[in-house]
Amino acid sequence: KAGVTQTPRYLIKTRGQQVTLSCSPISGHRSVSWYQQTPGQGLQFLFEYFSETQRNKGNFPGRFSGRQFSNSRSEMNVSTLELGDSALYLCASSSTGTSQYNEQFFGPGTRLTVL
Amino acid sequence: GDSVTQMEGPVTLSEEAFLTINCTYTATGYPSLFWYVQYPGEGLQLLLKATKADDKGSNKGFEATYRKETTSFHLEKGSVQVSDSAVYFCALSDNGGSNYKLTFGKGTLLTVNP
Numbered sequence: 379k380a381g382v383t384q385t386p387r388y389l390i391k392t393r394g395q396q397v398t399l400s401c402s403p404i405s406g407h408r409s410v411s412w413y414q415q416t417p418g419q420g421l422q423f424l425f426e427y428f429s430e431t432q433r434n435k436g437n438f439p440g441r442f443s444g445r446q447f448s449n450s451r452s453e454m455n456v457s458t459l460e461l462g463d464s465a466l467y468l469c470a471s472s473s474t475g476t477s478q479y480n481e482q483f484f485g486p487g488t489r490l491t492v493l
Numbered sequence: 494g495d496s497v498t499q500m501e502g503p504v505t506l507s508e509e510a511f512l513t514i515n516c517t518y519t520a521t522g523y524p525s526l527f528w529y530v531q532y533p534g535e536g537l538q539l540l541l542k543a544t545k546a547d548d549k550g551s552n553k554g555f556e557a558t559y560r561k562e563t564t565s566f567h568l569e570k571g572s573v574q575v576s577d578s579a580v581y582f583c584a585l586s587d588n589g590g591s592n593y594k595l596t597f598g599k600g601t602l603l604t605v606n607p
Contacts, residue, residue: 382536411594421582421597434593468536470595482595484529484536 380405382471382485390491396457399488403450403471409433410452411482412444415466424467427452456490464492495520499583499598506573506605514568514601516557516583524585526550526559526566527595531580540568540581573605 383402391397403410412424423436427446444454450471456463466489470482499516506512518524525544529537541550546561555570566583583598 409593413595420599421595423594423596426593428593436594470537481539481542484538486534486536 382469382483384467384469384485384488386488387486388489388491390493391459392493393459393461395459396455397459397490398453398455399467399469399490401452401454401469401471401485403452403469404473404483407471407473407483408450409472410446410450411470411472412452412454413468413470414438415468415487416464421468424454459492461492463490465490495524495585495587495596497583497585497596497598499581499601501599501601502580503602503604506603508575508605508607509572510605512568512570512573512577512603514581514583514603516566516568516598518564518566518583518585520564520585520587522587524587526557527584527586528555528557528566528568529582529584529597531582531600533579537582573603575605575607578603578605 409428411426426434446452466487469485527542528540541552543550543559549558584595
């Protein structure tokens with residue numbers, strides 16, 4: 379079974395631009411979560427989607443948004459980029475469809491650098 | 494809110510040494526607990542997990558026991574190898590309300606020298 383894939387793996391943008399990152403979950407998984415990893419703040423939860431609906435959201439400004447498509451693929455968008463948005467963005471998928479927690483499987487991440 | 498505190502690194506050990514990485518947590522409900530490992534340039538991989546008190550998770554020689562009374566989930570390995578060099582993250586998922594996210598500790602960088 380193929381793992382979680384994220385594209386692109388590396389991105390360089392300048393301040394003020396916007397960026398879209400893509401995540402394809404493991405086949406059959408309907409939940410996709412996004413995390414931001416930085417040296418200073420560590421790993422922080424951005425949001426989670428299940429069946430095209432956002433179920434949970436972390437404490438990030440509205441510049442960070444996401445969506446999920448009917449095939450469970452997900453995208454996240456960051457508008458008006460700031461230097462502090464430079465980070466590794468990780469996507470994780472899970473099969474969860476009930477209240478029981480299911481393991482999350484992580485992709486390799488997209489390394490975003492904002493200049 | 495939920496939080497995870499793990500020992501600051503970096504930790505440097507010689508091959509075959511004993512490893513302990515401390516992890517304590519704060520949660521409102523009855524969380525599931527996890528250890529994830531991140532190798533250089535890669536995403537996170539689940540190393541082990543425990544979903545209720547007194548459960549012991551184990552994998553690849555690593556172990557951790559869910560201690561509700563001390564709210565801890567310390568990671569141990571009896572004999573580390575150079576290939577264990579990585580960053581280790583302790584994490585929890587609250588099985589109460591919002592069980593769709595993981596709360597992570599800051600991570601501990603482990604370097605094992607031959």
